[in-house]
Amino acid sequence: MPQEVGRQYKEIMGKYLESPSEEDLYVGQQFSRRFIEKEIAPEDVISIHKTALIELHPELQDEVWNSLDFLIEMMIHYGLTLREHQSLIRKQEAIQMEMNVATKVQDTLLKTKMPCVSGLDVGYISQPATQMNGDYVYFLNKKHESGVAVADVIGKGIPAALCMSMIKFGMDGLPDGNTSPENVLGIINRIVEKSVDDSMFISMFYGKYNAEDTTFSYASAGHEPALHFTNSTGEFSELDAKGLLLGVKPDTEYEERSVVLNDGDFIAMMTDGVTETRTEDGFIDMNTIQNLLREVKDMSAQQIAEHVYHHLAELQNYRLSDDFTIVIFKKEPEQV
């Protein structure tokens, strides 16, 4: 095949040397793509040029031939660098393939089921800033209660995804009757603390809605406070509870608190990708988020979550700087 390329090269160059024209020069430029396609190294291109020139103009002086040999030597390292570059591209493609697999594994392994208890409307959005999501939402469903973990793993990518599986399997392994928020965080903290390296940690909010007495109990491991909207007053309050990040200290205790939800009340649980939204003018403040939530307070939980997401993503020109997660638990009238 290289001989074929050499023959064509000679033909094109011969034509050009006979009567130089812009048109033939352009043909040559187009032809150079064939060299690239066939992965012909720069030094080999010069060899082809030299062979063609010998055949076309054998009468040329030795200086010309010697200078071409010299040029071939000059090009050898360019050729090596080019091949290195090509092999890097291939490696990168392989890594991308693995990333795609990892993302799929993350999706299936960490899948969660939306809760379904009477009187509670649930909606959520979790949108990664890059390919792998460092935020994690997991629902724990029992007959009369719905628990939700909203977590943010510091340290992104694949290690973060592995960390999330600890949360999920830790929660799935909880014995019945041990699902109070302080217990859940205490147990997961012990699992995480034993398993992660020093600069990795997780912030997590755990909330549980009890359909029998319509209370929402919660605890926080170093996570953003949730917002509680009271429909009768139209006011928000922050649900914060004392508690250290997961994975820092083994014997951490978590404070547990609770509020009663009435019809139309809702809880918004978020990660810092929401509260720390950064625009060209600086950070947004809590009021922005509260106003967004208030605008759609009468809509469904899913619509509320989507409204906040679309508005804040728009403020960032749809390029999220951090993973974005919001979960809404909304108390609705009991269905008969």
Add this chain to the structure above:
Amino acid sequence: MQEMNLQVELLEQNSVQYFKVVGEIDAFTAPVLRERLAAVENVQGLKAELDLSEVDYMDSTGLGVFVGFYKAVSANGGHVKITGLNKRLNRLFEITGLNEIIDIEQKESEDHNATL
């Protein structure tokens, strides 16, 4: 992406390793800080003071650096103190509960125009 500058200055005063950090601590600059701190974190009984009064912004990656440093230093019987936090940074340490385990001092004259 804006500037990716972060300066870390190390001064030793009366056996206290005093670090002055200037700039923004995020995913791009955190490795610089991590590297500087890692150089001393295994010293037995280290006394370290980190001055963050000229750090306007820090994200959770930065927090990770401090947690890692705190854990390593404590494991070696040392002490970490963080000073000069602005309101935003102070809130970050409060929410994460880290203010309960790390010795923290807020900025002396917290100015009122700090972003909230």
